Amino acid sequence: MALPGSRGIGRRLVIAVPFFWLLLLFVVPFLIVLKISLSQDVIAQPPYTPLLDLSQGWAGLKDFFSQLNFDNYGYVLDWNNEFLNAYGSSLIIAGVSTLLLLLVGYPIAYGMARAPRSIQPTLVMMVILPFWTSFLIRVYAWIGILSQDGLLNQALTALGIIDTPLEILNTDLAVYIGIVYSYLPFMVLPLYSALEKMDGTLLEAAEDLGCPPMKAFWLVTFPLSLPGVAAGALLCFIPAVGEFVIPDLLGGSDTLMIGKSLWTEFTVNRSWTASSAVAVLLLIVLVVPIVIYQNIQARQLEAGK
Amino acid sequence: MAKARTQTIGAVRRTFSPWTDPSATPLIRFENVVKSFGAFTAVNHVSLDIYEREFFALLGPSGCGKTTLMRMLAGFEEPTEGRITLAGQDLTGVPPYERPVNMMFQSYALFPHMSVADNIAFGPKQAGMGKGEIAARVEEMLALVKLESFAKRKPHQLSGGQRQRVALARAVANRPKVLLLDEPLGALDKKLREETQFELMDLQQSLGMTFLIVTHDQEEAMTVADRIAVMNHGVLVQVDPPATIYEQPATKYVADFIGDVNIIACKVEGCFGSDLRLATSLTPHPLQVTHSGDQKPGDEVWLAIRPEKMRISLDAPDAAAGNCFEGEIWDIGYLGDLSVYHVELPCGTRIKVSQPNLSRVVERPITWEDKVYVTFTPHAGVVLSR
Ligand SMILES: Nc1ncnc2c1ncn2[C@@H]1O[C@H](COP(=O)(O)OP(=O)(O)OP(=O)(O)O)[C@@H](O)[C@H]1O
Ligand SMILES: [Mg+2]
Numbered sequence: 001m002a003l004p005g006s007r008g009i010g011r012r013l014v015i016a017v018p019f020f021w022l023l024l025l026f027v028v029p030f031l032i033v034l035k036i037s038l039s040q041d042v043i044a045q046p047p048y049t050p051l052l053d054l055s056q057g058w059a060g061l062k063d064f065f066s067q068l069n070f071d072n073y074g075y076v077l078d079w080n081n082e083f084l085n086a087y088g089s090s091l092i093i094a095g096v097s098t099l100l101l102l103l104v105g106y107p108i109a110y111g112m113a114r115a116p117r118s119i120q121p122t123l124v125m126m127v128i129l130p131f132w133t134s135f136l137i138r139v140y141a142w143i144g145i146l147s148q149d150g151l152l153n154q155a156l157t158a159l160g161i162i163d164t165p166l167e168i169l170n171t172d173l174a175v176y177i178g179i180v181y182s183y184l185p186f187m188v189l190p191l192y193s194a195l196e197k198m199d200g201t202l203l204e205a206a207e208d209l210g211c212p213p214m215k216a217f218w219l220v221t222f223p224l225s226l227p228g229v230a231a232g233a234l235l236c237f238i239p240a241v242g243e244f245v246i247p248d249l250l251g252g253s254d255t256l257m258i259g260k261s262l263w264t265e266f267t268v269n270r271s272w273t274a275s276s277a278v279a280v281l282l283l284i285v286l287v288v289p290i291v292i293y294q295n296i297q298a299r300q301l302e303a304g305k
Numbered sequence: 306m307a308k309a310r311t312q313t314i315g316a317v318r319r320t321f322s323p324w325t326d327p328s329a330t331p332l333i334r335f336e337n338v339v340k341s342f343g344a345f346t347a348v349n350h351v352s353l354d355i356y357e358r359e360f361f362a363l364l365g366p367s368g369c370g371k372t373t374l375m376r377m378l379a380g381f382e383e384p385t386e387g388r389i390t391l392a393g394q395d396l397t398g399v400p401p402y403e404r405p406v407n408m409m410f411q412s413y414a415l416f417p418h419m420s421v422a423d424n425i426a427f428g429p430k431q432a433g434m435g436k437g438e439i440a441a442r443v444e445e446m447l448a449l450v451k452l453e454s455f456a457k458r459k460p461h462q463l464s465g466g467q468r469q470r471v472a473l474a475r476a477v478a479n480r481p482k483v484l485l486l487d488e489p490l491g492a493l494d495k496k497l498r499e500e501t502q503f504e505l506m507d508l509q510q511s512l513g514m515t516f517l518i519v520t521h522d523q524e525e526a527m528t529v530a531d532r533i534a535v536m537n538h539g540v541l542v543q544v545d546p547p548a549t550i551y552e553q554p555a556t557k558y559v560a561d562f563i564g565d566v567n568i569i570a571c572k573v574e575g576c577f578g579s580d581l582r583l584a585t586s587l588t589p590h591p592l593q594v595t596h597s598g599d600q601k602p603g604d605e606v607w608l609a610i611r612p613e614k615m616r617i618s619l620d621a622p623d624a625a626a627g628n629c630f631e632g633e634i635w636d637i638g639y640l641g642d643l644s645v646y647h648v649e650l651p652c653g654t655r656i657k658v659s660q661p662n663l664s665r666v667v668e669r670p671i672t673w674e675d676k677v678y679v680t681f682t683p684h685a686g687v688v689l690s691r
Binding site for chain 2 (some may be wrong): 213220
């Protein structure tokens with residue numbers, strides 16, 4: 001795999017393409033947000049100071065850096081403000097959702113990988129079919145399902161299972177349902193691709209050596225699908241932490257998530273600087289699982305898989 | 306050391322023939338086994354007895370059903386008809402993990418996420434052995450396949466030959482009654498292959514297990530096996546020790562599949578005790594051959610005769626020399642230890658005759674387009690009616 005390095009300029013150009021996009025679409029915006037997070041609110045346009053004035057040359061640059069401060073971070077990290085709770089609650093909601101996604105997604109992916117080859121493309125198609133309608137509309141649809149007089153309560157009442165309608169909408173449960181529903185394809189697809197390329201004779205070998213199928217699943221199939229588990233979990237966990245639409249539409253007023261806090265800070269309190277600080281801290285929180293994931297991947301590359 | 310071991314094997318082999326003993330009970334019995342995949346019959350009414358400690362080879366062309374037969378014994382496929390018994394126990398419905406049969410897979414199927422030691426320990430762990438016992442067994446198996454220093458490696462860090470040894474060690478770690486080997490040496494080069502063949506034979510002797518090996522390499526089957534079953538299109542054509550398969554093939558197919566052979570279509574002219582007189586278009590003189598079958602004059606038969614069982618000479622033989630073909634050298638294959646002469650007969654048919662190259666210098670070597678005489682004795686060939 002590893003081609004000898006320094007294969008000339010063509011090779012470097014190829015590598016440069018993703019780095020260029022990363023620079024343009026991630027590093028530059030991030031630096032802007034970082035800069036704003038170190039500024040102060042003012043009533044002006046744009047609503048923060050200092051502004052970087054390069055026409056002043058070196059002095060302007062020095063002036064700019066001397067005015068930067070960490071006040072916004074102090075504000076965000078203050079226990080009296082809700083941000084720390086929101087971070088914690090977001091991590092918990094995202095973590096629990098990821099676990100639920102795994103529990104729901106794994107059997108689906110496993111079933112898909114075990115289905116006859118000829119229908120597997122159709123199954124993959126069906127998993128990504130929801131993407132064909134707007135995410136927002138699909139989340140709104142859940143309001144219609146989960147509300148007091150929604151489809152679910154109507155059905156359960158009609159079947160005589162419940163007398164009084166269940167209160168699901170505007171609770172954390174609704175948020176979990178929304179996240180699991182919306183993120184399921186991101187969990188199923190990596191799991192499916194890991195399970196699908198697994199060699200079936202490994203299971204036969206395990207059985208041949210005296211291992212019943214259920215146990216063989218835990219000893220062979222599951223460990224070999226761990227890369228898919230890691231990829232799916234991260235693909236779900238990271239965006240779920242910063243999720244805004246689902247808690248806003250389905251969650252209650254007491255559902256605390258950092259995406260919602262950021263939104264409030266930005267639109268209601270009109271503080272660009274504090275919301276930027278929230279975003280930067282969120283990124284730092286999320287870098288941890290990404291680094292863990294990259295470690296796993298690197299180890300796998302090393303293992304020649 | 307190696308020599309002494311070979312000799313013991315030889316001694317054991319010479320006396321080992323339970324299939325000729327009517328009182329011996331076979332370990333494995335295939336009773337009228339049929340396996341169909343949809344409309345296709347992969348294994349067709351196979352009845353076969355395999356005895357304890359036997360080294361049994363399944364030989365046949367690709368797609369003839371060897372793997373299918375083996376997978377039925379391992380439990381991965383259920384027979385469509387008939388049944389398989391192992392040590393008297395009917396295996397119908399017994400799942401693979403409860404059969405005292407282990408398989409060495411053609412692809413090795415080593416667990417990529419486990420070390421060599423863990424791969425080998427997998428079976429003993431499932432069997433519920435104690436920790437110390439498992440460790441001892443792993444040690445023993447590693448020593449057996451000479452991979453002691455590789456215990457901690459992962460399968461992808463091994464060479465093909467080493468992986469194959471791990472697969473073998475893993476398959477025998479549970480001391481199964483029967484070890485199934487599906488083309489175990491397919492991935493090895495010729496030299497390593499031959500070495501491993503002898504190691505397999507040693508292993509089978511020292512472990513006292515019954516080995517069932519699938520191969521489509523006839524030399525391999527002849528080398529390792531006590532008995533060989535030749536399969537074709539899902540049917541067992543012949544089951545016999547290697548020498549019998551080679552010298553007494555039951556059908557044209559077997560004669561042709563194992564080794565080189567000339568097959569000559571003949572018509573029986575007359576029977577004189579154990580002698581037959583055969584007429585053939587290859588020579589105006591009738592052939593005299595020894596045969597114990599029940600041919601009648603007028604029967605269509607084939608004479609199968611191996612290239613090394615005939616003599617070739619530049620000089621006309623005397624009339625008493627027996628059967629003789631006259632022809633012209635069409636091609637010569639020089640193989641070092643022997644030369645194969647392709648002789649074209651007047652009727653256009655070519656026959657193969659091989660001769661050992663006994664001396665380095667030959668006064669009058671046989672060369673292209675020489676007129677030659679090919680002679681053979683009455684019992685050089687086998688008369689086949691199928
Ligand atoms: N699961 C299956 N479904 C349908 N046909 C099958 C299946 N397994 C095997 N066959 C067919 O049965 C026949 C015998 O297959 P098998 O694998 O036993 O051959 P083989 O003798 O082992 O050949 P090779 O030497 O190439 O390994 C083949 O024609 C194959 O196509
Ligand atoms: Mg096969």
